[in-house]
Amino acid sequence: MDYNKYKKAEAIPDASSMVETFRAIGYSLETAIADIIDNSISAQAKNIYINRIWRGGKSYITIKDDGAGMNSKEIIQAMRPGAQNPLSDRPETDLGRFGLGLKTASFSQCRKLSVLSKRKDYASAYWSWDLDYVAQSDKWELLQWIPEEFTNELDNLLSGTLVVWSDLDRILPRQTAATDENAKRKFSALLDKVKNHIAMIFHRFIEEKAIKIFWGENEIEAWNPFCINENKTQEQPTENINGSVRMKGYVLPHKNNFSTEQAYKKAEGINGYPGMQGFYVYRSKRLLLAGDWLGLFRKEEHYKLVRIQIDLPNSLDSDWQIDIKKSKAYPPAVCREQLESYAKSVRSIGSEVYRHRGKILRQRAGHNFQPLWLDKAKDGKWFFVINREHSMIQDLKMLAKSKPEQAIETLLKFLEEAIPTKKIYISEAQGEETQKTPFSDMDTNIIKQTLTLMFDNQIAQGKTPVQAKAYLKTIEPFNNYEDLIEELK
Ligand SMILES: Nc1ncnc2c1ncn2[C@@H]1O[C@H](COP(=O)(O)OP(=O)(O)OP(=O)(O)O)[C@@H](O)[C@H]1O
Ligand SMILES: [Mg+2]
Incomplete structure (x- = not known):
């Protein structure tokens, strides 16, 4: 396209509404703090200090690092939304991409973002975004301001950066009193969640001893998701x-x-x-x-x-x-x-x-493992059968000759206890239609014989054929075989 041919009009974003939009990117407190830590790591920090300072509605969250730091001009550049083009190549160790994180992460939690930074051989400098001032002035203007208690915070470092979040309106209502113990507890609990998140997000840096992250006075320990120190992983x-x-x-x-x-x-x-x-x-x-x-x-x-x-x-x-x-x-x-x-x-x-609850099934002393229930599949449908070869069942058959009651009760008890519920659950999760329909391929002769046996027993107990049939229809699974019941004589 030949852009020279066309008339132009400037459409500069409205500062006061644009900063409010930045607040709505959807960070949580933990993702926001992690984004600030990313910047410290990209700036080759070795130590990162996260602090929460309770002052009720005037509380602070600060993130300090001993990385390369910035001079005054560089802070201003860093504070610019879109400080870098997302399309540019970045060094492999740079965790940034959009040139936005510092601003969007901070604004998602607070109305005042202050950056104090010091580059080696430079004096420290600071600049702040104050969303109330932007709303009032409607200008993309920083203020050379920082809460007074932090101005000397980098004096002991050769280089480094301190990010201060104040007016934490997304976390604490402005009017919260410093004496409000309940609010203080909630604030602490919220931040404790952040600590666990950081232990996870940055675990590899911590494990490799590339960085130390301090939570107040305490060093955060890495949380490794893969349990690599467990023998059985x-x-x-x-x-x-x-x-x-x-x-x-x-x-x-x-x-x-x-x-x-x-x-x-x-x-x-x-x-x-x-x-x-x-x-x-x-x-x-x-x-x-x-x-x-x-x-x-x-x-x-x-x-x-x-x-x-x-x-x-x-x-x-x-x-x-x-x-x-x-x-x-x-x-x-x-x-x-x-x-x-x-x-x-x-x-x-x-x-x-x-x-298998951690048990590994295999041969032992030359004998194959004998499960009580066997999982089978036929025509793509799963079902379970009792392992007739199981040696306990063989032994119970022997017992049944002399003590049938005891043998049957023992068998039932063991079957109940060993129902493969987990395996059924897993099979079920693959979709209901994959289960074989119960009784679908059962020999009808067995059903007929059993029905006849039960029917004769009812008659022997003095029931009429109509009463006996009605009774059988209430018994699982014979309720599904009304036709067979009607044929009984
Ligand atoms: N702690 C820090 N130490 C040194 N420089 C920093 C620090 N924090 C931010 N900067 C500078 O500010 C710039 C802007 O940071 P910002 O987080 O807004 O964007 P980014 O990290 O480049 O990209 P992304 O939006 O993906 O985070 C960084 O590229 C870096 O140059
Ligand atoms: Mg960043």
Whole structure:
């Protein structure tokens, strides 16, 4: 197109309404703080300090790092929405993409974002976005202001950055009193959730000792989703997609096989076992998505021990549609088939572990394992039969000759206790229509013989044929065989 040919009109975004729009991107407190930490990591910080300072409605959340820092001009550039073009290539270790995170994450939680920063050999400098001022002035203007108590905060560092969130209107009503213990407790609880989230999102950086993240005074410990230190965790072989995406599956041990009860509890993670199954998508070692089947499968109880690591380089951001919040990813069509087939194989191992409660069935001392119930399939339909070869059943037949009551009762008791409920549940989840219809291929002679036996017994007890037939129709499964009952003589 020849742009020179056309008349032009400027359509500059309205500052006051645009900043409000930025607030609506849908961050949670934890994704917002994680986005700020991303910037610290991209700036090669070694230590990151997260602090919450309770002052009621005037509380602060601060995130400080000892990374490269910025001089005054660079802070102004960093504060510009769209500071960088999302299409530009970035170094492999840069966790940013859109040039927006600092602003959008902060505005999602607070009305005042202040950045104090110091580059090596420069004096520290600060600038703030104040949404009340933007609303009033309708200008894209920063204020050279920071809450006074923070001005000297970087004095002990060669370089670094402090991000201060104040006027946390999305977290605390402005008028909250500092003495409001209830509000204080809620504030603490909300932030504790963030701590667990950070322990998960950045676990690889913490494990590799690339960074330390401090929560107040305490260092945050990494939370690794894959339980790699548990003996019974089953690691699956790594597979690549197109050379750049890496998948590695893990099947966690069954509860009974964890080293300690505490380890089992800890491995559960922030959403509980069923919720934490699925893919764990990492972008340059930073976890984007935790426990999500990416639309390929549903979450199901019997796959709750399956977790699959996916590693993406940041060069695939646009293919995987990484979002501004760094909390979503959509696998491109070319990857889906391979993801699905890899996940299916890991899931089948996972459901085995779940089903056998961690017991591995195999030969022992030359003898084959003897299940009481056998799962069978015929014409694509599943059903269960009692294992007639089971040696207990053989022995009970012998017992039945001398003590029939005891033999039958024992048999029934064992059958009741050993009903393969988990396996039934798993089979059922594959769709109702895959189950064989009960009695569909049963020999009618057996039914007839049994009915005759019961009918004769009723007559012997003094019932009329009509009464006996009516009675049989109330008994499962004979209620389904009214025709056979009517034929009885
Ligand atoms: N803690 C920090 N230390 C040094 N520089 C920082 C820090 N935080 C932000 N910056 C600078 O500000 C810029 C803008 O940050 P912002 O988070 O808004 O966007 P981004 O990280 O480039 O991309 P994204 O929107 O994906 O987060 C960064 O590219 C970086 O140059
Ligand atoms: Mg960023």
